[in-house]
Amino acid sequence: MICLMELGLGRIIAALVLGAVIVAALVPTALVGPLENIVTATGAPMSPPSAAHWLGTDEVGRDVLNLTVHSARITMLVALFASSLSMALGTAFGVIAGYARGTTDALMMRVADFFLVLPAFVLALVLAPLAIEMGGAQGTIMGLRPTLMVTVIVIGITSWAGTARIVRSQTLSLRSRPFVDRARVIGASHGRIICRHILPNLISLIVANTILTIVAAIWIETALSFVGLGDPFQPSWGTMLFYAQQAGSAGAGAWWYVVTPGFAIVLVVVSLYSLSHAGPVARRRKTT
Amino acid sequence: MFLLRKLASAILTIFVISALGFFIFRAMPGDPERMLIGAAQGITPELLAQIRARWGLDAPLFPDQFLSYILSLARGDFGYSFKFRGETVLGVIGPRMMPTLLFVGTAQVIAMVVGLWIGSRAGWRQGSILDRFGSSLALAAYGMPTFWLGMLLLIVFAAWLSWFPVTGLANIEQTNNFQQWLGIAWRSVLPIATLAIAQTGQYVLLMRAAVVEVSKEDFVTTARAKGIGSNAVLRRHVTPNARLPIVTLISLNVGFILAGAITVETVFSWPGLGLLTVEAMRARDYPVMQALFLIFAVSIVLANLVADLLYARLDPRVSR
Numbered sequence: 327m328i329c330l331m332e333l334g335l336g337r338i339i340a341a342l343v344l345g346a347v348i349v350a351a352l353v354p355t356a357l358v359g360p361l362e363n364i365v366t367a368t369g370a371p372m373s374p375p376s377a378a379h380w381l382g383t384d385e386v387g388r389d390v391l392n393l394t395v396h397s398a399r400i401t402m403l404v405a406l407f408a409s410s411l412s413m414a415l416g417t418a419f420g421v422i423a424g425y426a427r428g429t430t431d432a433l434m435m436r437v438a439d440f441f442l443v444l445p446a447f448v449l450a451l452v453l454a455p456l457a458i459e460m461g462g463a464q465g466t467i468m469g470l471r472p473t474l475m476v477t478v479i480v481i482g483i484t485s486w487a488g489t490a491r492i493v494r495s496q497t498l499s500l501r502s503r504p505f506v507d508r509a510r511v512i513g514a515s516h517g518r519i520i521c522r523h524i525l526p527n528l529i530s531l532i533v534a535n536t537i538l539t540i541v542a543a544i545w546i547e548t549a550l551s552f553v554g555l556g557d558p559f560q561p562s563w564g565t566m567l568f569y570a571q572q573a574g575s576a577g578a579g580a581w582w583y584v585v586t587p588g589f590a591i592v593l594v595v596v597s598l599y600s601l602s603h604a605g606p607v608a609r610r611r612k613t614t
Numbered sequence: 615m616f617l618l619r620k621l622a623s624a625i626l627t628i629f630v631i632s633a634l635g636f637f638i639f640r641a642m643p644g645d646p647e648r649m650l651i652g653a654a655q656g657i658t659p660e661l662l663a664q665i666r667a668r669w670g671l672d673a674p675l676f677p678d679q680f681l682s683y684i685l686s687l688a689r690g691d692f693g694y695s696f697k698f699r700g701e702t703v704l705g706v707i708g709p710r711m712m713p714t715l716l717f718v719g720t721a722q723v724i725a726m727v728v729g730l731w732i733g734s735r736a737g738w739r740q741g742s743i744l745d746r747f748g749s750s751l752a753l754a755a756y757g758m759p760t761f762w763l764g765m766l767l768l769i770v771f772a773a774w775l776s777w778f779p780v781t782g783l784a785n786i787e788q789t790n791n792f793q794q795w796l797g798i799a800w801r802s803v804l805p806i807a808t809l810a811i812a813q814t815g816q817y818v819l820l821m822r823a824a825v826v827e828v829s830k831e832d833f834v835t836t837a838r839a840k841g842i843g844s845n846a847v848l849r850r851h852v853t854p855n856a857r858l859p860i861v862t863l864i865s866l867n868v869g870f871i872l873a874g875a876i877t878v879e880t881v882f883s884w885p886g887l888g889l890l891t892v893e894a895m896r897a898r899d900y901p902v903m904q905a906l907f908l909i910f911a912v913s914i915v916l917a918n919l920v921a922d923l924l925y926a927r928l929d930p931r932v933s934r
Binding site: 439440442443444445446447448449451452453455456488545546548549552553554555564567570571576577578579580581584585588591592595596599 | 630757761765766881891896915
């Protein structure tokens, strides 16, 4: 596997996997028909893979392939929104702290350190039911039900601190480069220096970090859904595993129900990892 | 001085976390008095006022209620559980402590020993068979959700091979003879193996990267040039330096270890703090959740403190 990656084949496979997942997330209905529910379930409960149901059925007879493809959308959307929020918070925080330096920097980094220590998953466990009970459970926001928006926000506000640290240290070193001094001497404002001179130089760092943040977001979303904080009307891969666990399918040996959603997660995570490793190598080749 | 500074910052963090806990749980839906009384009928305003006065809920949130909260925390008083009526939070949490410590501790020791050994060998001889297999397996183990690995092990070893029972240890306290202890030890193999495998993956990847980084250093070339054997260079020159970044990374990952433990306990119905967290969350048992949140947060802060001190010991340059 490692040696395949060196050949570049790993990256191609990774890109293909992610492409397939994105297609599944965009047009699930075109691939496997509308999301099945208890009423529209097409098979017998807990039946193993067959010609009619390639990946078997769940405890109420829904097709596992149908569920898995539809779940791609929610897993990816939640991960994408949560990591965007986390990256935006972390980048803004890091750039401001690194650019301001001095006391502001010290204070802001203390706050970041605090969030770094906070147990993100436990905090999410505590905040999610609270926020779900306080907010309504009706309608959708940007295609996600409110309970899932809560998950997005919880992941976002608990996972930005690592990004803030990395961005800050890079900003500190950029700030002392001659081009920043030159820009200041010709009268550029702080906002202009940050937007035109510092942020563009942070892009590659931010992209590499975004991939790792997406992975972290997928993990937290999966774990939260697995303990029952997902939304039954918009299942994700974690939600599927929650129902598989509730139905006792691991102990009953219903491997198709357990393996499928988990394998999808592993494929996406490993693909994202191999792409993030690809980043720095590709850049180095370009500059030399 | 270094030690004092770290200690002070740890204490400050714990205080802020406690304050955060107070305000999060005060924002919980449902007034505390309604939670205490339940849906009882015929509560007159006078009775309600009496109850509020008795529980100190008529005092201002800040500073009165906040101060009494901090004081009771300092005394180790977390209040009463909603779900288990009449029991104190400590009484609910206490018996769950030991199973989790045993579970997480054993898995960590196994993962550290195996993972660091494989990782250093793999990094030292890049491209070797051990490196290719070890790194690929480690990436896979690291990439999968820990609880999913547990479910897979359950399918293979409990459902198919029937080596292990499907259920966890429901009654760990009622054991007194050797036979029962053996049974418990046997049942704990799968959950511990799950957490250990997942963590091993992480340690292999971290240690491999650290060893690769250190072996590029000049002093490694010098040691080689002096004619020291390859294994001795790895043991005496590379590994001690590679340990440094590992310590930091592990301390940052304690949160993930906890998340893994919570979900794995759910899979195996392991009667520890993780399963209790999920049960309390489902029953909206806020006092228990609050106490668990504080326990987890404080243990992460302490782990970070230990890592800092360990780092200073392993690398004397830091404390200067």
